[in-house]
Amino acid sequence: MEELYHLYCADCLKKLKDFPENTFDMIFADPPYLLSNGGISCQNGRVVSVNKGKWDESKGIKEDFNFHKKWLEACKRVLKQNGTLWVSGTYHSIYQCGFAMQLLGYQILNDIAWFKPNASPNMSCRCFTASHETLIWAKKDKKSRHYFNYDLMKNGDFPKDFIKKPHTQMRSVWAIGTTAPKEKVFGKHPTQKPLELLERIILASTKENDLILDPFTGSGTTGVAAVKLGRRFVGIEQNPEYAALAGKRIDDAYQHRENQQ
Numbered sequence: 001m002e003e004l005y006h007l008y009c010a011d012c013l014k015k016l017k018d019f020p021e022n023t024f025d026m027i028f029a030d031p032p033y034l035l036s037n038g039g040i041s042c043q044n045g046r047v048v049s050v051n052k053g054k055w056d057e058s059k060g061i062k063e064d065f066n067f068h069k070k071w072l073e074a075c076k077r078v079l080k081q082n083g084t085l086w087v088s089g090t091y092h093s094i095y096q097c098g099f100a101m102q103l104l105g106y107q108i109l110n111d112i113a114w115f116k117p118n119a120s121p122n123m124s125c126r127c128f129t130a131s132h133e134t135l136i137w138a139k140k141d142k143k144s145r146h147y148f149n150y151d152l153m154k155n156g157d158f159p160k161d162f163i164k165k166p167h168t169q170m171r172s173v174w175a176i177g178t179t180a181p182k183e184k185v186f187g188k189h190p191t192q193k194p195l196e197l198l199e200r201i202i203l204a205s206t207k208e209n210d211l212i213l214d215p216f217t218g219s220g221t222t223g224v225a226a227v228k229l230g231r232r233f234v235g236i237e238q239n240p241e242y243a244a245l246a247g248k249r250i251d252d253a254y255q256h257r258e259n260q261q
């Protein structure tokens, strides 16, 4: 693949069939958490619905599990032998994804707790405030010899993460704030991930020029981080509005990179 990135507006379950086996060095997947079922939350002091859209509605535990297993299987086929897969989720989805990954033979390397110091308060006051998401990091199978940039994770500069101390091993709890408004200037996506999170993931698990896939691209955060860091990127997003937003964001990152060189 010659160009730095490709974006497809398609259902990833169909589109993934077009790629040959063993194509990607790393896959970051932020699938629907399937939690849009009428709950409420609090944002800037206001009560808001947690509903993200039709694409995020649960169809029941078994059907949800089948969906996660299908896309995880399709991703395994296109992941290189020494490649790794990252999956993000909350309790609504992450246990299903983790179990499906184990059934499919992926080997889990870490489960990262992404702690959000500025998470919204809990409205019901009947349980703890949800303030983290989980990221499962796994290699393709037992034989895979995966890449980990241990030195950069230990000795790199992470000034905004109060958990990470200089020159000590990176732990599996990362303190990273929710997505800043300045990252939303091209438009809004209800579950946009912060750039800082994707940059850390890409730096930890890929080398320059590696090929990264995001089958649930959304607003394109993985593509923005990939292009910024000199990795090649393939994104798939089924919603045309979100795909257009991702295109604008990734083009902008590409222009920035070109101007710097």
Ligand SMILES: C[S@@+](CC[C@H](N)C(=O)[O-])C[C@H]1O[C@@H](n2cnc3c(N)ncnc32)[C@H](O)[C@@H]1O
Pocket (backbone or CB within 6 Å): 010, 011, 012, 013, 030, 031, 032, 033, 055, 189, 191, 192, 193, 194, 215, 216, 217, 218, 219, 220, 221, 222, 236, 237, 238, 239, 242
């Ligand atoms: C949790 S969001 C991803 C957000 C993204 N990480 C970001 O930073 O903007 C999941 C996305 O997957 C898309 N999606 C859901 N099912 C899909 C499918 N079968 N194929 C491709 N995209 C899908 C949704 O439209 C949504 O934009």
